[in-house]
Amino acid sequence: MGIDLPVVWFAIIVFGLMMYVIMDGFDLGIGILFPFVRDRDSRDVMVNTVAPVWDGNETWLVLGGAGLMAAFPLAYAVVLSALYLPLLLMLLGLIWRGVAFEFRFKADESHRPFWDKAFMAGSYVATFFQGVALGAFLNGFNVRNGTFVGGAFDWLTPFSLFTGLGLIVAYALLGVTWLIIKTEGFIHDRMVVLARPVTLVLLVVIAIVSAWTPLAHLGIAQRWFNWPNIAFFAPVPLLVLLTGYGLVRSLRGGDPGATPFILALCLLFLGYSGLGISVWPNIIPPGITIREAAAPPQSMGFALVGALLIIPFILAYTAWSYYVFRGKVRQGEGYH
Template structure:
């Protein structure tokens, strides 16, 4: 029996996107938290916790886009045509925050407030439009004769705007729990205090999306609420509640440093799992599956050789960089 190349590529792309959400999520989350931390020294510490690794975090976004083009060119063409504007705005936000990240260290005292605002705004814009794109993807795209058949602004819906807000909350939680792990003193206490209400808002947001999606899409409702699927998938919302409760408890313990971040990652992974359950096996919702959108087997096999060669290297240098820069970051130490 041969290898199911479309399924294997779907796993690779799903893994790449999840790695991006994890690794660039707390990076963007730090920018989202800037308005809640006015102190210059504290902001410097916040940025220094990710300064050695932030460039590499976006590798996974590039990998996911390249893999989508190589393995599912129909999905690449339709999704990018449908989401042209929000994706351009997302990239503009990423570029702007990247410029601000570098310039805020080099600017004189008179200009540092401007670059602080730029870093925060870039983070908000990039995160919001990532969430908007996700909501539009869940809603699905009309496809006719192998091409996107919708309008330029079809992505702009109440649901996509809400998912944009939801991703802001999710990344803010990742940023807060990352800072609990990487900082100490007053800044860490501030992040613990912020983390608890952010967790509550995120849980409410997950609940709203979980109800909104099946109400708006009959196929998703049938997937979740028919037997025996209901019995198989019931642990997912139960685990979300358990992870949220454990996260709130760990934020309240002064001796808990890494646990809040790990639990926040678990919460996002469960949300990601719920999304996969709702949409599988469609790569262009609501009706184009991974097998229908797949490239020729020869193309997928050729590209797979390169992917399986490069992904271990990405994982290795990523793990090494995080290992080298492990530990707490203190004021006056870090990026220059």
């Protein structure tokens, strides 16, 4: 039996995007949390927790996009045509945030507040439009003969705007729990306090999206509640509640360590699995499957060789970077 190349490439793209959500999620979450920490020195510590590793996080976004272009060119063409504006705004937010990240350390005292606001704005804009793109993807695209025939603002719906706001909450939780691991003193205590309401708000967001999605999309409702998908989907709401409860409980007393961050990642993974169940086996909702959108087998096989060579190097480099810069970050000091 040969390798099922469309399924393998779909798994690679899903893995790459999930790694991006994990790695860049808490990174963007730090900018999202800036309004809740006014002290300049505390903000410096927050940024320093990701300063050595942040610019490698977008590698996974590039991998997901390049993989989509190589393995599913039809999906790449449709998605970029349909989501051109939100993806452009997301990239502009990431660029502006990256500029602010560097300039806020080099600016004089009179300009530091401007770059702090720029860092916040870039984080919010990039995260919001990532969520908008996700919501628009779930809504589906108007495709005829392999070409997107919808309007330039089809992505602008109440559901996509809500998923944009929901992703801000999700990344804020990743940022909060990351800072619980990496900081101490005032910032650590402040993050522990913030983590509880952020978790509860995220659970409400998940509940609303979980109810809204099948009500607004009949095709997704059929996938959720038909056999065998329902066997995979049924445990997800219970697991979300148990994970949320465990996260809140882990914040009681003492230093919770990495437990809240791990449980926050579990919440995002559960949401990601729900997304997978909602669209599978389609790669262009509502009706184009991964096999219909796949590139020729020769192209997919050739690209797969390169992907299997480079992904282990990316994983090794990422793991080594986080290992080298492990430990707490303290005000005015390096890593300990």
